[in-house]
Amino acid sequence: MMPSVRVVIWVVEGTWQGCLDAAGPSLPSGARVALLHVTPSDVTGAAEAASAGLLGRFPGRRASRPFQAVAHQAGAELLAAAAARLGRPDAELLEREGRVELEVIRAVAENVDLLVAARDGDHSRLGPHSLGPTTRFVVDHAPCAVLLVWPDEPPGIESIPPPPPAHLAPPPGHHSPPPPA
Amino acid sequence: MMVDRHPPGHRMGPARKLGGTVPGPIAETLAALLLVATLVSAVVRPWGLPEALIAVPAAGLLLVLGVLPLSQAGTEATSLGPTIGFLAAILVLANLCDRYGLFEAAGTWMASGSRGRPVTLLALVFAVASTVTAVLSLDATVVLLTPVVFATVARLRLRSKPHVYACTHLANSASLLLPVSNLTNLLAFSASGLSFARFGAVMALPWLAAIAVEWLVLRRFFSGELIGRAESIPPRRQPVPVFACVVVGLTLVGFFVTSLVHIAPAFAALGGAVTLGVPALASRRAALRDIGLALEVPFLAFVLALGIVVKAVSVHGLGSLVTHLVPAGTSLGSLLLIAAVAAVLANLINNLPAVLLLLPAASIAGPGAVLAVLIGVNTGPNLTYVGSLATLLWRRVLRQRGEELPVSEFMRLGALTVPPVLVAATVALWISLRAVG
Numbered sequence: 183m184m185p186s187v188r189v190v191i192w193v194v195e196g197t198w199q200g201c202l203d204a205a206g207p208s209l210p211s212g213a214r215v216a217l218l219h220v221t222p223s224d225v226t227g228a229a230e231a232a233s234a235g236l237l238g239r240f241p242g243r244r245a246s247r248p249f250q251a252v253a254h255q256a257g258a259e260l261l262a263a264a265a266a267r268l269g270r271p272d273a274e275l276l277e278r279e280g281r282v283e284l285e286v287i288r289a290v291a292e293n294v295d296l297l298v299a300a301r302d303g304d305h306s307r308l309g310p311h312s313l314g315p316t317t318r319f320v321v322d323h324a325p326c327a328v329l330l331v332w333p334d335e336p337p338g339i340e341s342i343p344p345p346p347p348a349h350l351a352p353p354p355g356h357h358s359p360p361p362p363a
Numbered sequence: 364m365m366v367d368r369h370p371p372g373h374r375m376g377p378a379r380k381l382g383g384t385v386p387g388p389i390a391e392t393l394a395a396l397l398l399v400a401t402l403v404s405a406v407v408r409p410w411g412l413p414e415a416l417i418a419v420p421a422a423g424l425l426l427v428l429g430v431l432p433l434s435q436a437g438t439e440a441t442s443l444g445p446t447i448g449f450l451a452a453i454l455v456l457a458n459l460c461d462r463y464g465l466f467e468a469a470g471t472w473m474a475s476g477s478r479g480r481p482v483t484l485l486a487l488v489f490a491v492a493s494t495v496t497a498v499l500s501l502d503a504t505v506v507l508l509t510p511v512v513f514a515t516v517a518r519l520r521l522r523s524k525p526h527v528y529a530c531t532h533l534a535n536s537a538s539l540l541l542p543v544s545n546l547t548n549l550l551a552f553s554a555s556g557l558s559f560a561r562f563g564a565v566m567a568l569p570w571l572a573a574i575a576v577e578w579l580v581l582r583r584f585f586s587g588e589l590i591g592r593a594e595s596i597p598p599r600r601q602p603v604p605v606f607a608c609v610v611v612g613l614t615l616v617g618f619f620v621t622s623l624v625h626i627a628p629a630f631a632a633l634g635g636a637v638t639l640g641v642p643a644l645a646s647r648r649a650a651l652r653d654i655g656l657a658l659e660v661p662f663l664a665f666v667l668a669l670g671i672v673v674k675a676v677s678v679h680g681l682g683s684l685v686t687h688l689v690p691a692g693t694s695l696g697s698l699l700l701i702a703a704v705a706a707v708l709a710n711l712i713n714n715l716p717a718v719l720l721l722l723p724a725a726s727i728a729g730p731g732a733v734l735a736v737l738i739g740v741n742t743g744p745n746l747t748y749v750g751s752l753a754t755l756l757w758r759r760v761l762r763q764r765g766e767e768l769p770v771s772e773f774m775r776l777g778a779l780t781v782p783p784v785l786v787a788a789t790v791a792l793w794i795s796l797r798a799v800g
Contacts, residue, residue: 195522196481196591225524228773229513232505232531249513256517263520302587314587333591
């Protein structure tokens with residue numbers, strides 16, 4: 183008997199619903215599914231650095247690391263909601279913390295056949311930079327197949343810009359000819 | 364009357380004959396080293412020790428060795444005293460607002476008002492963070508509001524980075540409006556000779572300009588993170604703390620009224636803190652110990668000691684050097700230069716000593732120059748928050764706790780916001796000075 187396919191679905195705030203809805207029907211039958219969420223360490227770090235800017239004020243609050251506790255709780259709740267939305271209560275839930283792109287690669291480094299991720303970045307401007315830097319890194323370095331899904335409506339093929347008409351592409355150093363009458 | 368129109372020392376110039384028993388160059392080096400030690404220990408806080416632990420002995424050492432004569436330390440302390448009292452009242456007021464649930468209510472309001480849209484939520488965070496910073500000081504935004512914003516965004520299952528950065532950036536750049544918005548403003552307020560109302564009137568336009576530039580840059584910088592939509596906002600009934608809102612509003616009115624009848628506005632802050640504090644104590648919302656902790660006595664001692672250490676650095680040469688850097692006049696060019704010098708100094712050392720060093724020279728040049736210094740020292744820290752030296756050390760502390768300061772992103776955002784905010788706010792100040800006078 184073939185060993186079942188192992189799939190990791192990477193859920194991120196903002197795109198998680200769309201990601202699960204798009205990925206659900208594409209999952210291989212009998213696949214073992216794990217849901218992954220990474221709490222970024224840099225957001226909490228930036229917030230804590232701002233309180234260092236206050237020098238000594240409010241020492242008691244600073245020591246309690248309120249941000250990380252909140253972040254972990256929210257991450258766990260997000261994973262539970264994701265498993266419910268996918269209709270896979272048996273899914274393994276992986277909550278990690280650190281540099282997001284590195285933690286995702288680490289989570290799929292061994293015995294994972296497929297990583298499902300939502301396209302992030304600004305979808306209103308399609309082009310080389312429409313994939314955010316985190317997803318770009320994951321796509322480049324993932325040691326497994328990656329299924330990249332639209333978290334929202336996929337664009338139509340009319341989003342492809344028309345090629346410039348040959349007669350409008352002037353040779354370098356020349357002005358464009360006047361439009362035909 | 365607490366307004367001290369003539370900060371001590373600014374008429375004396377560099378004090379070559381002041382020296383006690385310590386030769387000039389040694390005194391200069393010692394004062395500078397102690398300043399660095401004071402700042403570093405306040406940021407790193409080895410073994411969790413209070414920030415005053417190095418600062419107060421450092422100030423004491425400088426006095427014992429005669430590096431700073433007692434008489435000068437006395438005048439510095441007298442001029443800092445009322446400012447420190449004002450700061451204490453504001454710290455307690457903000458802390459009590461938290462105990463009445465003001466910030467939690469703001470979080471609930473932002474969540475429901477956003478309708479789950481991240482950009483709308485960011486706009487609401489801008490409005491709340493700018494208001495809280497202006498009225499209750501940047502401390503309230505960093506310590507009390509930012510965690511609430513973080514939790515609110517997490518509850519909506521949206522990405523928190525743009526909203527957290529909005530809070531940390533606005534804590535600095537939206538702290539231009541009122542003397543109470545930032546400790547640097549309080550220090551400058553007593554030196555500027557401006558009334559509370561006039562300060563607010565002149566700084567309103569620079570404040571709005573700084574917020575507008577932050578919005579434009581952050582909205583674009585984080586366009587990839589401001590995506591998705593919260594499907595349903597988890598209902599959370601959070602009663603609006605009407606009493607706390609009314610007291611804060613009346614305190615704000617009190618700041619203006621007291622300044623019109625020439626009473627120190629610190630009394631309005633004290634009035635607000637007492638009005639909130641007494642019922643809080645009676646209803647056991649806060650214990651006396653909580654209010655004692657909210658006073659931040661070690662920090663107040665730290666500010667006083669820092670003032671004395673900076674004074675010692677200032678009279679031994681650095682002060683006259685800084686005086687040369689502050690141009691006279693209120694032409695747009697001079698104001699821009701002053702703001703830039705202040706921003707650089709705030710990033711090199713830290714904004715508190717930067718403002719203490721620059722104030723004597725700036726107050727000779729007039730209120731316009733003092734306000735330009737504030738634009739520099741308040742908006743500049745978005746590059747390094749605590750000054751470059753301390754930031755380096757702070758990164759190590761964060762890393763030990765499993766967190767990291769995203770230096771490249773953080774500096775990139777700082778480099779994109781600080782120069783345009785500085786220029787926009789200074790141009791606005793220049794217009795404001797001509798319009799308001």
